[in-house]
Amino acid sequence: MTNKIKDTLKNHKYLLLSFFLPLLILEGIAIAEKIQPFGSGSFLIVDALHQYLPFFADYQEKLKHMDSMFYSFHAGLGYNFLGLWAYYLASPLNLVIALVPKSMLTMVLSHLYVLKIALCCFTAAFYFRKRRGKDEISIVAFGMAYGLCSYMVGYSWNIMWMEVMMMLPLILYGVDKLIKEHDGRFYCITLFISLWCNFYMSYMTCLFLILWYLLYPHKNIKEFFLNGLRFAGYSLLSGAMAAVVLLPAYLGIMQTSSAKLDFPKQLWYGTFGNIFSRHFLGTTPLTMAVDDSKINLYCGILTLLMAGFYLAVREIRLIDKIRRLLLLVFLFFSFxxxxxxxxxxxxxxxxxxxxRYAFLYIFALLAMAYEGYCVLARGQRKISMGIYTSVILFGILIETAIQTVTVKIEMKTVYTTLAAIIVYMVCFGLYQKKVLRKKIFTTLICFLFMIETVAMAVMGFQENGTVDTDDYFQDTKSITEVKKQYQKDVETRMELISGRMLDESIWHTLNGMTLFGSTAQGNVVDMMDQLGFYTGVNEYLYEGATPFTNDLFSMKYQIFRPYDTKRTEFKLKESIGNVTVYKNTDKTALAYAMDDMVKTWDYQDYNPFYVQNDLATSAFDVDELFHMIETEKPKLNNCKITSDNGDGEYVFENTSAQPDNMVFTIKSSKARQLYVHFDGSQVENTVIEKNGEQILTGRLDSQIIYLGNVQKGDVIRIKMQLKQDDVMSGVVRLTAAELDEEAMEKLAQKMQENAWKLTNAKGNQLSGTIDVQEEKMLFFSIPYDKGWNVKIDGKAVKTKALGKAFLTVKVPEGKHKITLIYVSPGFKEGAILSIVGFVIFLLLLYLFRKKKISNIQQNLRENYGTLIKEILPHDMGGNDNKEE
Structure with a gap:
């Protein structure tokens, strides 16, 4: 080891420790929790399992096969992959997944999760070191307080956010350099990295930066405005550099249901005591909460004591205290x-x-506390007034929180917090009495601070829990074999009849229709709901299919597992491993030519059987695909109906939750294929019985349910358990229908006669042929997106949306070749902006380098002149009146 490396390690040992110590602690937690490879567990809980992991699987496949980054058919009938990538997957750290097999993906992501938290500790320590000006143990303690705070532990399953938390301290250091040295390069590049990795959380960082700048201690008004121009300029430049990611992400998210403005009407969530109590030692970190007033705030008891000390000591200017306090108070009120x-x-x-923006408050509080600690570490022993004032302030806040909370607060967290205060006060007292020397005292409180932080992190990860990968991925090998044998192209769509994870079909990279994600198009979600599929705000799942929608969306195969109880209209094909493949006996296509009357399709009826009937009639001239079956009023238990519209819609009030709050009975008068559909936001659980035998149970709400072939005299009972909550009322709509098999056979034949024949499919490009006898509308079972460019016989044509959801083009009479190419909206414009941004940034680097060289040369000339004057005799000092 060279002397240079030894010196570097010696001079930066605590900074390095701020990374390696939490990394070792977190890996220790991973071992204790039996995270792969130390067991079968994974840190990927909640949406990290149901949503992010499947997206990583799709990304991994694209990386390994060098596939187009613009589009994917592995979810949602096709989706803008670049838009989703920009929202979830853009971090360069994620590229590590290209180096490992899929079987190791859950393990790698669990440990990448650990690495990112350790890096958050490191960057925070880097910031504190720059503020302190020296490498010491305190930067490790305060860095870990940031990286292991309850926010990080509770929300760390949002693995795509972590880079933003990681970059925040570096960005704020960049702001310091910009203001003090008029050098915004570091600020620009760190903000660019944050924006690139996750624009959504970086948006919150940008709002925070505006407040941070406005409340920064500027030298004077002139400096405020001049630095403001630099701040704005470098901020815009970082945005321009990241535009190739930002524009596709923004345009993609604006297509979702969440893009609609809906300002809340409520003034307050609850009490400020509820919020402040989340600072207490021992508070369980939140992973998810329906209540928007919930929050993760714990970042150490010493943090609060040092923040109070910062406000109490005279060494810090009053105006600086006011600035810091204003920022914290504003954020606290925002909660x-x-x-x-x-x-x-x-x-x-x-x-x-x-x-989700609480990490900004936590870091601002830690920065304030660290300034207080620095005063403590530099000061004399006469610190008692500041410490006592801090404890009194903290005590008042604790008492106020206890008196004003409206939610249950565990007193053990109060007692634990008070115990921690007492321990710190003993340390302060021993230091005040000269029992402890300053170095021992500061080391001791930092050590106690780290113990406190680590103990909370260990408790937090235990509370978070893990998932057992053996439970979720035991069928991956078999389904991979099914995919290899049957998924020939994008037109061959297949789905799991039910998934263990919401996006499990994406995990297997099947060409399916399921999509649960923040970039799901709102119009497509609405349309899938109208057609009878299960939907949420940002999801539509393959639950609720009928023979018509299976043909319409080219669904050719279904995959069953031994525990699946749902019925299917498909025919048994074969078993592969522990899964069974069923095949659609109808021929299907990715697109169909439809009668022009389809433009009159009424897709807004709440009854999906009517919606499908009207589509079959308007598009293919097939009438009465489904025949409605009259259902009797339900039998009630601890529930009453307050309104009945006579068409299967019932307004109710219930007094308690019972397994049989509502029981609908359907008696079959003949042999038929029976389907039911019901909506009920207050339905907690459903049990469906056939002739007294349970055939289906669980969450069956808001989807068409196929009950199979029923015979004359069969009795179907649908038992609904209603929720017992603050509402205790709602609406249930239930409709039943039978499929007309002759009409379906006729419809399938007409669809096949008007099918588009796919001839080539590669990445984001499709091509095929069709022969129509008259001008028609060509319907693609692909979500409408402005990124699609369609050409008929080489000539670009205008695309339109059917029902605001599906891609269509008008096709003239005759045989035609039709080509589709997809480029994510905003990519071209974003790429141009990014190139311009990087050119400007490189030019700035050149100008700064040139200025630095010029300054060095100037210093050399000045120093050389001084040296010459000192060395040469006086009479050789360069007198202009004499010859040399």
């Missing part, structure tokens, strides 16, 4: 004000993951 929270979240409802 309890729905309108401010709505703005902080990008004009978006924070449902499920409340107060």
């Amino acid at each position: 309890n004000m729905p309108i401010l929270g709505y703005i902080w979240h990008g004009f978006h409802d924070q449902y499920g993951i409340p107060n």
